[in-house]
Amino acid sequence: xxxxxxxxxxxxxxxxxxxxxxxxxxxxxxxxxxxxxxxxxxxxxxxxxxxxxxxxxxxxxxxxxxxxxxxxxxxxxxxxxxxxxxxxxxxxxxxxxxxxxxxxxxxxxxxxxxxxxxxxxxxxxxxxxxxxxxxxxxxxxxxxxxxxxxxxxxxxxxxxxxxxxxxxxx
Amino acid sequence: xxxxxxxxxxxxxxxxxxxxxxxxxxxxxxxxxxxxxxxxxxxxxxxxxxxxxxxxxxxxxxxxxxxxxxxxxxxxxxxxxxxxxxxxxxxxxxxxxxxxxxxxxxxxxxxxxxxxxxxxxxxxxxxxxxxxxxxxxxxxxxxxxxx
Numbered sequence: 001x002x003x004x005x006x007x008x009x010x011x012x013x014x015x016x017x018x019x020x021x022x023x024x025x026x027x028x029x030x031x032x033x034x035x036x037x038x039x040x041x042x043x044x045x046x047x048x049x050x051x052x053x054x055x056x057x058x059x060x061x062x063x064x065x066x067x068x069x070x071x072x073x074x075x076x077x078x079x080x081x082x083x084x085x086x087x088x089x090x091x092x093x094x095x096x097x098x099x100x101x102x103x104x105x106x107x108x109x110x111x112x113x114x115x116x117x118x119x120x121x122x123x124x125x126x127x128x129x130x131x132x133x134x135x136x137x138x139x140x141x142x143x144x145x146x147x148x149x150x151x152x153x154x155x156x157x158x159x160x161x162x163x164x165x166x167x168x169x170x
Numbered sequence: 171x172x173x174x175x176x177x178x179x180x181x182x183x184x185x186x187x188x189x190x191x192x193x194x195x196x197x198x199x200x201x202x203x204x205x206x207x208x209x210x211x212x213x214x215x216x217x218x219x220x221x222x223x224x225x226x227x228x229x230x231x232x233x234x235x236x237x238x239x240x241x242x243x244x245x246x247x248x249x250x251x252x253x254x255x256x257x258x259x260x261x262x263x264x265x266x267x268x269x270x271x272x273x274x275x276x277x278x279x280x281x282x283x284x285x286x287x288x289x290x291x292x293x294x295x296x297x298x299x300x301x302x303x304x305x306x307x308x309x310x311x312x313x314x315x316x317x
Contacts, residue, residue, distance in 0.1 A: 008265055009301075009302075010262065010302055010304070010314070012260055012262065012304065013260060018251075019259060019273075019276075022258070023276050033187075073221065
């Protein structure tokens with residue numbers, strides 16, 4: 001045991017050198033806390049302007065509105081906006097790659113698909129469209145079951161798949 | 171596995187955030203400090219247990235928390251430096267009747283706080299009756315009166 005320090009008549013483990021270092025660390029910590037709060041307000045941890053994203057590609061007849069930052073087990077939404085003229089016989093096939101479907105638990109799809117087809121590399125949802133000459137949309141409500149960086153691949157009809165990424169916080 | 175990781179993450183996060191808050195942050199000086207403590211524990215509970223309500227999960231989280239606590243206490247025993255960083259060290263605020271303003275400012279302690287402690291602990295009436303005032307690691311203020 002180290003000898004007891006003395007301050008005046010007090011035997012006390014005061015350590016001003018440590019205390020000054022601690023005060024400095026605390027000041028830095030307060031700044032970090034402030035930055036985290038501002039970043040969270042902006043949506044760096046999901047649900048905010050920084051988190052809202054739209055994925056699309058020229059030549060593809062659809063775009064996907066999604067959350068760039070999602071959180072483990074927290075509800076999130078992804079909307080696929082389909083341009084007019086894509087549906088055939090009143091139906092649109094939306095394919096989602098298997099990796100992503102394994103990372104999330106889908107709670108609800110609106111409108112409800114008339115058919116769900118399982119494939120080796122993903123699942124195809126067949127959606128009924130009221131008027132093929134007008135735009136349509138499909139909404140997926142889901143909860144992530146895994147965290148980390150996810151690559152999402154979505155294909156509409158037989159076009160090219162659209163690729164984008166989503167970060168899921170633990 | 172994730173019960174252990176959750177427990178460890180919450181323990182370390184809370185330790186870090188409360189240390190950054192300083193000695194006085196949860197010293198239960200005002201009625202609201204108690205409320206704050208309750209709200210924090212409420213928010214923590216979800217992160218600790220997630221959606222697993224099994225007894226096993228609860229046990230695993232408790233074992234993790236107590237285990238880390240034991241581990242840290244052993245480490246602190248052998249390293250005074252670690253002990254200071256984790257548990258803090260006391261700071262003398264009044265030395266032989268002399269007020270140390272800079273430290274009071276850094277620790278966010280007012281003269282009122284010291285006088286309140288002097289009244290509560292020793293029934294002292296005036297500042298001049300205080301010989302030493304120390305901000306303890308717990309966040310409380312201890313007073314040594316003049317003879």
